[in-house]
Amino acid sequence: MSIPFLDLSRQHKELASVLNASLERTLARGVYILGPEVEAFETEWAKFSSASSAAGVASGTDALALALIASGAVRPEHDDEVITSPLTAGYSVLAIKNAGGVPVFADIDPQALTLDPDPVRQAITPRTRAIMPVHLYGQLADMPAIKQIAKRHGLTVIEDAAQAHGATREFESGDSVPHAAAFSFYPTKNLGAIGDAGAAVSNDTTLIDRVKILRQGGHEPALQGSVPGRNSRLDEIQASILRVKLGYLDDWNERRRAIARRYNDAFKNTSLSLPEESKERRHVYHIYAVRSDRRDALQSHLRLRGIETMIHYPFLVHRQPLFRQAGSGNLPVAEREAKRILSLPLYPQLRDDEIQEVIDAVLEFEES
Helix, strand or coil: CCECCCCHHHHHHHHHHHHHHHHHHHHHHCCCECCHHHHHHHHHHHHHCCCCEEEEECCHHHHHHHHHHHCCCCCCCCCCEEEECCCCCHHHHHHHHHHCCEEEECCECCCCCCECHHHHHHHCCCCEEEEECECHHHCCCCHHHHHHHHHHHCCEEEEECCCCCCCCCCCCCCCCCCEEEEEECCCCCCCCCCCCCEEEEECCHHHHHHHHHHCECCCHHHHCCCCCCCECCCEHHHHHHHHHHHHHHHHHHHHHHHHHHHHHHHHCCCCCECCCCCCCCCCCCCCEEEECCCHHHHHHHHHHCCECCECCCCCCHHHCCCCCCCCCCCCHHHHHHHCCEEEECCCCCCCHHHHHHHHHHHHHHHHC
């Protein structure tokens, strides 16, 4: 049996009739950029995310960059520092660079693999302006602790929520910490478009209004400002697709959680370190990542059994030349755990027999 890590064609087949109807409606309307589909999706996504408002943009990377700029956390030519995680996709940190900021890396929690609040405190300098926690693999970072640090030091919090669609989150009414979250709708995400797309959400409507101006960088309102904007507009086709899929997201997330429970039950007596769900932080399992001291051998074994796996992420961001900063080399937890991580197939359309095949192959390896 050949088991792909992810097969998006299964999702398309599942929704073909409703997706085609949505596309036909959108095409027939003749409005293709920032029209009624985008406006409706922004309203629906803000509600789903427990936020007051949302702004659709062209990608998750732009959502992060524009939120950093719109919040005032990153200013042109000020070398403003943004603390973030070294264990993430490079696009997270690229957004900081694109906004004009300086990424600073803090170590991660050894179990959750998200930003550890204690190293964040130690990374703060007089130039620190924001903290950008990455909600890795589908579970939120320790937001109460991070927001407490931000409040104490007068910092902005911009969440990288690209992998956390539907994870438990509460935007506080009258939040004293400048605060927004940015999402990617890249096709592989829990809620994925059929191309690139992203959105920023916040209870700060002024911040979201600024994002909407900045995404229209070629229009007069943006050019009247002091900060250059972007050409980063969510198109109607992607918004129409996302609106359809949003209606299925809760069910898909529950299927992800059910598969994760099945894996956890099967692997609980093995040598693998398994993902754990905090009672306060609902996990939506964008990625099911185990950790093994024999990671490379396990991956080879599964490959021979026809099971595709991936490593999220093979290169820590602070080791990449584009993002390397002085003083960011001492991150022992991230360095250790990055060598152990392996992502197993997990997506809503994964069949029960395929799940069992993955389980059997892993247990066979553990017994060898």
